Amino acid sequence: MQPELRASHHRPGAFETISPIDRSILGEAVREIALAQRRLANVAAYSETDDWLPGGR
Numbered sequence: 001m002q003p004e005l006r007a008s009h010h011r012p013g014a015f016e017t018i019s020p021i022d023r024s025i026l027g028e029a030v031r032e033i034a035l036a037q038r039r040l041a042n043v044a045a046y047s048e049t050d051d052w053l054p055g056g057r
Contacts, residue, residue: 018026044052
């Protein structure tokens with residue numbers, strides 16, 4: 001699909017065809033995923049990798 005979009009000069013990932021509500025929900029989901037990734041990166045920076053295992057082996 002994306003090669004056809006590029007050939008027709010559309011930006012890959014452009015959201016012209018989804019409703020404003022769907023766009024808002026998608027944006028909120030992306031922000032929440034990014035927040036979870038930042039939190040996990042913070043935990044990883046301050047904990048031992050062995051602590052990540054079940055039971056903290």
